[in-house]
Amino acid sequence: MIQQIPIMRVCISCRKTYDRKDLLKITKDHRQGIMLNQGMGRSAYICKSKKCFSDSKIKKKLQKALKTFLEPEFIEIFEKEITSYNNNPH
Numbered sequence: 001m002i003q004q005i006p007i008m009r010v011c012i013s014c015r016k017t018y019d020r021k022d023l024l025k026i027t028k029d030h031r032q033g034i035m036l037n038q039g040m041g042r043s044a045y046i047c048k049s050k051k052c053f054s055d056s057k058i059k060k061k062l063q064k065a066l067k068t069f070l071e072p073e074f075i076e077i078f079e080k081e082i083t084s085y086n087n088n089p090h
């Protein structure tokens with residue numbers, strides 16, 4: 001039997017390492033632009049802790065990590081996603 005090795009990624013806010021599936025992935029897709037949990041290209045990860053989601057500098061950190069400008073439309077989607085996690089603690 002092959003043991004599943006979790007893919008570890010660093011949260012751009014707290015800089016801690018987490019299992020990939022416990023993180024929110026933001027990708028700058030080559031063709032479709034910024035995407036959540038999908039797409040191919042440069043990616044940044046944020047852990048689902050309230051502390052990191054409510055980080056006032058998170059958008060700046062994201063833009064720096066992805067080396068791109070985040071459109072207000074994306075920020076809106078992103079904030080909705082954050083709210084859904086905050087309403088759904090696990």
Ligand SMILES: [Zn+2]
Pocket residue numbers: 011012013014015016046047048049052
């Ligand atoms: Zn974090």
